[in-house]
Amino acid sequence: MVRGASIAVLVATFLLWPGATAQAENQDRAPIRESTSLVDLPENGSLPGSLEPGGLLKDTDERIVRWEQALEVYRLIRGQSDLSQDQLAVIRSQIVDTRIAIDDRRRRLDSLISDLQAQLDSLGVAPDDGLEPDAVVRRRAELTDRIREVEGRHKEIGLLIELTDQLIERIGTARVMELRDRLFTQYPAPIRPRIIFAALNDGLDVLGRILSAPLAGFNQGLDRAKDVLPPTIAAAGLALAAWLFCLFWLERRFGPNGDPSSYSRKVLAAVVIAISRGLAPAAVVAAPVYVLEATGATSELAGIVLLAAKEAVVRYLILTGLIRAALAPHAAPWRLPSFTDEAAAGIWRRSLVLLTTLHIALFLIEVAQSLTIAPELHSVFALVFSVLVASNLLALLRRSYWEPETGGSLELDEDDDARAGIDPGSVLRWFLILVALSSVGFAIVGYSEASVWLLSRLIDVGFLTLVLAMVRGLIRDITGIVNDPETRAHRLVQRFTGASDGAISRTVFWLNILFDLVTALAALFSIALIVGMSVGDMYLVVLRGLEGFDVGNVRISPGSLLSGLIAFFVALIATRMIQRGLVKRIFPHTHIDTGIQHSVTAGIGYVGVTLALLTAVAVVGFDLSNLALIAGALSVGIGFGLQAIVNNFVSGLILLAERPIKVGDWIKIGAFEGTVKRINVRATEIQTFQRSEVIIPNSELITSALINYTHKDKYGRIDVAVPVSYGEDPNRVGEILLEIAAEHPMIATWPEPYLFFHGFDDVAMRLQLRVYLIDINNFLTVTNDLHFAVAERLRAAGIAFPRPHVDTRLRRDDVQDSRLGPVAEEVAVDHRAPKGGEMEG
Numbered sequence: 001m002v003r004g005a006s007i008a009v010l011v012a013t014f015l016l017w018p019g020a021t022a023q024a025e026n027q028d029r030a031p032i033r034e035s036t037s038l039v040d041l042p043e044n045g046s047l048p049g050s051l052e053p054g055g056l057l058k059d060t061d062e063r064i065v066r067w068e069q070a071l072e073v074y075r076l077i078r079g080q081s082d083l084s085q086d087q088l089a090v091i092r093s094q095i096v097d098t099r100i101a102i103d104d105r106r107r108r109l110d111s112l113i114s115d116l117q118a119q120l121d122s123l124g125v126a127p128d129d130g131l132e133p134d135a136v137v138r139r140r141a142e143l144t145d146r147i148r149e150v151e152g153r154h155k156e157i158g159l160l161i162e163l164t165d166q167l168i169e170r171i172g173t174a175r176v177m178e179l180r181d182r183l184f185t186q187y188p189a190p191i192r193p194r195i196i197f198a199a200l201n202d203g204l205d206v207l208g209r210i211l212s213a214p215l216a217g218f219n220q221g222l223d224r225a226k227d228v229l230p231p232t233i234a235a236a237g238l239a240l241a242a243w244l245f246c247l248f249w250l251e252r253r254f255g256p257n258g259d260p261s262s263y264s265r266k267v268l269a270a271v272v273i274a275i276s277r278g279l280a281p282a283a284v285v286a287a288p289v290y291v292l293e294a295t296g297a298t299s300e301l302a303g304i305v306l307l308a309a310k311e312a313v314v315r316y317l318i319l320t321g322l323i324r325a326a327l328a329p330h331a332a333p334w335r336l337p338s339f340t341d342e343a344a345a346g347i348w349r350r351s352l353v354l355l356t357t358l359h360i361a362l363f364l365i366e367v368a369q370s371l372t373i374a375p376e377l378h379s380v381f382a383l384v385f386s387v388l389v390a391s392n393l394l395a396l397l398r399r400s401y402w403e404p405e406t407g408g409s410l411e412l413d414e415d416d417d418a419r420a421g422i423d424p425g426s427v428l429r430w431f432l433i434l435v436a437l438s439s440v441g442f443a444i445v446g447y448s449e450a451s452v453w454l455l456s457r458l459i460d461v462g463f464l465t466l467v468l469a470m471v472r473g474l475i476r477d478i479t480g481i482v483n484d485p486e487t488r489a490h491r492l493v494q495r496f497t498g499a500s501d502g503a504i505s506r507t508v509f510w511l512n513i514l515f516d517l518v519t520a521l522a523a524l525f526s527i528a529l530i531v532g533m534s535v536g537d538m539y540l541v542v543l544r545g546l547e548g549f550d551v552g553n554v555r556i557s558p559g560s561l562l563s564g565l566i567a568f569f570v571a572l573i574a575t576r577m578i579q580r581g582l583v584k585r586i587f588p589h590t591h592i593d594t595g596i597q598h599s600v601t602a603g604i605g606y607v608g609v610t611l612a613l614l615t616a617v618a619v620v621g622f623d624l625s626n627l628a629l630i631a632g633a634l635s636v637g638i639g640f641g642l643q644a645i646v647n648n649f650v651s652g653l654i655l656l657a658e659r660p661i662k663v664g665d666w667i668k669i670g671a672f673e674g675t676v677k678r679i680n681v682r683a684t685e686i687q688t689f690q691r692s693e694v695i696i697p698n699s700e701l702i703t704s705a706l707i708n709y710t711h712k713d714k715y716g717r718i719d720v721a722v723p724v725s726y727g728e729d730p731n732r733v734g735e736i737l738l739e740i741a742a743e744h745p746m747i748a749t750w751p752e753p754y755l756f757f758h759g760f761d762d763v764a765m766r767l768q769l770r771v772y773l774i775d776i777n778n779f780l781t782v783t784n785d786l787h788f789a790v791a792e793r794l795r796a797a798g799i800a801f802p803r804p805h806v807d808t809r810l811r812r813d814d815v816q817d818s819r820l821g822p823v824a825e826e827v828a829v830d831h832r833a834p835k836g837g838e839m840e841g
Helices: 002-015 021-026 053-078 085-122 134-183 193-220 222-254 263-295 300-327 341-368 375-396 414-420 424-445 448-483 488-497 501-531 535-547 558-589 594-620 624-640 643-658 698-703 730-743 776-796 814-820
Strands: 549-551 554-556 666-669 672-679 683-688 693-697 716-725 754-760 764-773 807-810 827-830
Touching (some): 053 085, 053 134, 085 134, 085 535, 134 448, 193 341, 222 263, 263 300, 263 448, 300 448, 341 375, 341 448, 375 424, 375 448, 424 448, 448 501, 488 501, 501 535, 558 594, 594 643, 643 672, 643 683, 643 693, 643 698, 672 693, 683 698, 693 698, 716 730, 716 776, 730 764, 730 776, 764 776
Antiparallel strands (some): 549 554, 666 672, 672 683, 754 764
16 A cells, blocks of 8 residues: 555656746746647737747656656566556556547647748748749748658657557556456365465454454544534435435326326336335435545445445446336336346346345455455455356346246247357356356366456346346337327427427437447447556557558548548538528529429539548548549559440530539330439439339430430410311311410410311311410320310310221122022121211111
């Protein structure tokens, strides 16, 4: 303990070294924290060092001296072989903080070099003949010298960073070696009777010391009872009042009473139970202990016992409260997971036994670290602990407990198993069983530290996984309620946001994905802390990952890639917002043609995507001059395999710019006829009148002849053919046809409808009504209306349509003549239509 304190004081002394001993003796100074930002304004109000190169260089020189001294101290301390895991973790954390400060200074120097180089580049290239103004020559020399000075400090900073990385790696290796040596230190085998009796004798002595520690601490602090007792009682009273409020009002008002009306009501009841049965009683225990610890009213051993007891009890209460809230062992309708009553009751009982055993053991282990424990007691305690915890863990992992509520087995059929492969739940279950049995085996052969460490970490990870799984399932259930159109929550979201069902569904999907990522990161972070990594270690891992690696002259890092993706999606979202604003807010208030609107919107989309890509490339740091190499490689590919794709792409741009066709046009190309729905980069979508989609490459629309019925305007002509019998008056029929055309609202008055006498044939006179439509897209409707009107009006006027002339002749061949006898003459039947307007009676 004293050695660890002396090491910390020594390290802090060198970290806070002022850089000038005389100044430290003559004046007071505030300590400098190297882990804080180095870009703060000085006390005199001058500009930061990044704007004053001289001040920045001077400050950098002073800091380099202090950093070198601190790293030397770290190196000397690291060479000691009797450092514990905690001491090594403290030293490594301080080195990581120093490295962060050094790296921050390197970034400032990089920025200064960039600024100076930009100033030097603004002067241009020095002329070969040397004819240049003296002021420019002096300025060029000053900038060159300053760049060299800054680059020199930059190299020194780089050397310090390399030294800190080496120290961090060596300390990390030392920590791993120390942990390995501690875990695989072999104690006496606890199965021998002599070892058991020795452990019992020593255990009674240790237990007596633990029980007497609080009384000894109270006796030592009796004179301070008047100062400590009132705040302790006040803290305990407030926490107790909050607990009673949760039990007798909050739980009765929002707890599991009656039957749940909805799933959200079950979630609310679970939260209330977790507070009233877990968090609130834990606060009752923690509040007075916190006051005693803050006031220092106990002795050293009593404080250790009290603090260990508080941590064990608080953790036990919180975990049991969470499990009770989720399982609801005595209120099945309020249970969150789908367990049977028997499984929920079994899991609840086994969890209580397991948590009780675990936290008693953890309390004893925490206290025993400050006492001298005999190896025999250590070995026997590890065996008893591992057997109790492993047996309860194996009982908790019974397969029947984790079956679904329907009671069906978790086993898959042979066909299902062949398709599904390995069941992750079964793999996890057998892994936990293997670890539990391995811990017992380690304890039997004497590896007590390994047994206790393995089981304690396993249980911590197991309960962490359980809590995260419960939270994830709870979030999924809540988002599922929001996504259900029949729920009140869904209607409230629609009312306040105005989003459609599809938009809410997509938002819920991406929120679930985001929460899964956050849960995975939280699990990794927590597991790293459980297995012994420090926050500084994880920060260093993240920092090194963000620094990336070099590929040629390009540095690739996750941070720059993430920044590039964010920049790309931000630019893309901005483009989509502009397009949506044009379509929804601006274009509806104008008389711009639909095709022009689509062309403008598509053009903005292409420009936006291009700018988004360029922005992302610039943020990543990729040199755009290297695109020439890529363009050269692509030109070869275009010449061979990408010619058709590029042809269609360029044709699409021509279609948008020249606009021979546009969205909404009625076109006919080859055997296809329909309305243009969308002009994409590669092809154009045409919807036929049968409501089928035809995808035509853009190059065919450019190189092939097509008919565009609505290219310039929507005016169009349709012809209605009307046959008239020779006995009728064509002028009278024409008047009727023109009257029908004049009465139709979709027919244009200019050009006026007119009648065209098409010609004569063997059956009738051929008349043709030609009319012009305001919108040719209505040609089917107008044609249909005209046909019905013509048929109705001509029939009402007594004008009949001519019938076709058909001659039917009956003949007998020679075989029929030989069997039936000769026929006197051929019979001819005339089926010609009657004349004129004669109607058959």
